[in-house]
Amino acid sequence: MSEEKKQVRITKATMPAGGWGSVGDVSTILTDQNVVVKDTGLLLKQNKTDGFACVSCAWAKPANPHPFEFCSSGAKATAWETTSKSIGADFFQRYTLTELEGWSDHQLEDHGRLTTPLRYDAASDKYLPVDWDVAFNEIGAALRGFDPKQVVFYASGRASLETSYMYQLLARMYGNNNLPDSSNMCHESTSVGLQKTIGIAVGTVKLSDFEDTDCILFFGQNVGVNSPRMLHQLQEARKRDVPIITFNPLRERGLVSFTNPQSPLEMLTRQETAISTQYHQVKPGGDTAVIMGMCKAIFALDDAALAAGEQRVIDIAFIQEHTNGFSDFEQAVRACSWEAIEREAGLSQAALEEAAGVYARSSAVLGVYGMGLTQHRNGVQNVTMLVNLLLLRGNIGKPGAGICPVRGHSNVQGQRTVGITEKPELAPLDKLKEQFNFEPPRDMGLTTVDACEAIIKRDLQGFIGLGGNFLRAVPETVLMEAAWRELPLTVQIATKLNRNHVIHGKAAYLLPCLGRIEIDRQGSGDQSVSVEDSTSHMHGSRGMTEPAAPGLLSEPAIVAGIAKATLAPNPNVNWDAWVADYRVIRKAMGVTFPEIFKDLNERMWTPGGYRKPLAAAERIWKTESGKAEFTVPEELPGNPNMPGGPDILRLFTIRSDGQFNTTIYSNDDRFRGVHGSRMVLFMNAADMERYGLGKGDVVALRTHADDGVNRRVEGLQIVPYDVPSGCIAGYYPECNPLIPLWHHAKESKVPAAKAIDVLLERSHSVATSAATSAAPSVA
Structure with missing residues (x-):
């Protein structure tokens, strides 16, 4: 089942942000996701002190909110999570994973919530149901047999502070600092x-x-x-x-x-x-x-x-x-x-x-x-x-x-605050050692780019993913997808199906979890979680709607299940008690980070949140010199870092109005007047004339790099747009196959998706999936 390839429809986008276009977007997404009438009232609780923190962006929550403290993007995220559409075991009886590889990002997620734990069956090329305890025991047995340095614990930015704290502790007690997260790809x-x-x-x-x-x-x-x-x-x-x-x-x-x-x-x-x-x-x-x-x-x-x-x-x-x-x-x-x-x-x-x-x-x-x-x-x-x-x-x-x-993801900054980092100097390792009586690893962990390099070299044995769509989000798509299939173990904790699940390791588990908006019932009653926003304020968040399925586990319960099946018992870590009452987790966080999380259980419900200490905001500079540092740029203007020839264009990737990161809500982009397709290329009119191109012409892009890899995306339709001369724009993640893994920010290793030198060619096909449009060159 693949989406019909059709000519993109272009209209002149003149509407403002917000306004009736925003209202229309909210109405459409609620209808498309079959959100029942009683649940539409959830939006009135979004980003409110007595409600739930949006699962979309991390913008600050005011102490005195508007009556409707949500935007169209946030409403889309809420509808996407609370949809009445679902994927049960019967879904995977109808489709092999090879067939699902041909589906678009939108189609995969649009089929609804995952409802049962699944294990890949190579004989049938399908996911089959598996009991939770069996899945945990098999994952734990595999992890115990691996070199801990060859396992990655990746975290998406949606996981709560409580889950993230447990996750970093699991990784470090297992024996590594391999804790890349979505910050590695953005901030x-x-x-x-x-x-x-x-x-x-x-x-x-x-x-x-x-x-x-x-x-x-x-x-x-x-x-x-x-x-x-x-x-x-x-x-x-x-x-x-x-x-x-x-x-x-x-x-x-x-x-x-x-x-x-x-x-x-x-x-x-x-x-x-x-x-x-x-x-x-x-x-x-x-x-x-x-x-x-x-x-x-x-x-x-x-x-x-x-x-x-x-x-x-x-x-x-x-x-x-x-x-x-x-x-x-x-x-x-x-x-x-x-x-x-x-x-x-x-x-x-x-x-x-x-x-x-x-x-x-x-x-x-x-x-x-x-x-x-x-x-x-x-x-x-x-x-x-x-x-x-x-x-x-x-x-x-x-x-x-x-x-x-x-920041984009709704808690990615908070994950770093509670220790999700590959840099040992940024984690309170001595405090963790004292608190939980184990020896934390002290060596540098793997960043996202490092993890990708290890996967391509076949030097990684296991990948645990706490949410996200890692394989779709990273650069070097073709080499990564080929290497991913050789991983001995992939484990994905998720709410919806995405490409990172249909392309899988040799042993693969798909573990469905509760979403943040759903009521999380544990031994001590209904649970709440906490998150951090872009302005360093902490907020509480309560689940407000019934779970998508009765058998779903919470993220903390899944992390605890893997931990108990993998690690030797430690009397200082009672995983079951933590799952039964998240207040116990928050007390532990307060011991590890007393300046930030002391009394978190009480303070997390402060209207507008409470702010963690920020020395620079008080003009206290915790730098080596004790002062704020002026820095001289390493590359001054005039260095040859812009396109180097008349045939080279500079591509930068963009998001559409119909997406949030790798989640594609629709194939329309009302702010840019694009409807029906994401396989488009925005181009300056003068450049179009120079190349002899017209609106709707189909082209391919090839990365301008001399490293033996032919990175190519086919089937891009030209859209005239107000873009700087010599530059073009295309959608993320469709253009990710054009980004070399080595093309990243110096020092931070963030993929340099906003400036990729490419060559434009006439396309050999009308519309080829960006995920399968490039291949290593053959001499």
Whole structure:
């Protein structure tokens, strides 16, 4: 069963973010997922103190929420989880896994919730039902026979703090720090860049800073799709005449205009709020150049102020008291030519000086960014450059100012807080040793890229996945899928079927779990969990609807089942007691992390959440120098890191309005006017003319890399779009086969999905699955 291949339908997208389009999206997803009428009231409890935390994005939950504190993306995620569609054992009697490989991402998940534990049967090429205890015992027996260093414990960003804490303890008691998570694929550049410059690995901004700011800088984050609830803060800022300056390759609707669905007047009159006061379409990979240009303009304004005897533009008092490395940074900026900056940024000196002028006149500035900064070869450098810009005027550690990385998954930041990390220096290993009386491993674990390299080399024996769609999310699709089939063991804890399940190891288990929105009944009664949002606030979350099936286990119960079957008994860890009462887990977390989680059981229900300590927000810098660090970029504008020839295009991957990460809710993208297909390529009209292409023509992309691997995606239909010249855009994850595994951010190893040099060719087929469209080259 494969989706009918059809010509993509293109319309002119002029609607604002929010508005009636958002209302229509919510109505459609509720109907499509057969969400019963009584459960539609769940949306009124979404992101409320007495309700549940959204399973989509991690944007902050206000203490005084709107009546409808959810967006269309969040409603889609809720409907997707609470759907009445389900997959039982009979489903796998009808289809082999080989047949299911031909299904699209949307088709696989759209069939509904997994309801019974399954084990792969090679003879029939199907998943067959297996008893929970049998599955745990067989998994445990396999893990006991492996080298612990050759097993990976991957975590998606949806798992609760309680589950994540148990999961990292399982991995370390088993004997490794192989704990990559979805941060490795998005904001690890943030974690590395901020840690070395301001001494913490997360942002410094809280919701109230949006009320106090007088300028917002926005870099590479599509708010209308990835975190629409933030549009409320942006709209309120604009109503106070706060300038919002945006740098992004595409003109995204959410950063152009917004109609607030919470406002009857705006809905009835179709009133729109213009979000960005300046919109600069930077070339992918040109972010360092943009910020270098703004800094250069700031120095020029400061020189003029000094010459005129006026107040300085640079906050020299802050710099002298709180920073280190300023002189070297200033020298590098002054030496950098405007010609090089303009060429790499794709923007004029005048445009960057205009943006810098607004910044210079503002007293409290927020630097907001997403994966448009982090998923580059120079992703860490992009983050540290934004820190440089903010430090120039003291815009960290005061009300209305700070740096604000916008996380995607609803608890990925929290997972790192409770110890999901491959870096032993970031985990409280001595405390875990004392608390649970075992010797934690001290060696560096595997990142996502490291894990993929080990899989391709056949150096990994087992992969345990706590949610997510790892195989679909990572680069190097073809080599990875071939190697994945050779893994001795794959175990996936999941709510829905995805490609990571139909492509499997030699021994494979699919363990269905309760979703966060479902009532979790354990020995001590109904349980609640906790999560952390993008602004470092902790929140409680209660299940609100009946489970999809009576035999489902919770994530903590599944982790405990694997742990008990794998590890030697430890009197200091009572897995059964933890599963029976999650309050016991939270007390253990409070012992391990007393500064953060002491009294979590009581504090998790604080309206708006409670914030973990953030030293940099108080201008306490936990760096080696004891000060915030100015850094000189390793690659200055003018280095040859943009496309190197007339035939090379720079591809950057994007998400659609109809998806959340690898979850595809529909094949439509209303913000870009694309309907019916995701196999499209957005292209500048001048580039289309140069290549002799018209709207709807079908092309293929091939990665420009001389490493012996032919990475290719076929069947992409051309869509004319306002894209910087020499650059093209395509959807993630369909374009993942074009990303070499080695093409990642220096220092953080985040796959560089936002800047891939490719060659465009006429396609040999009308529409080929992106997951099967490339192959190793043969001499």
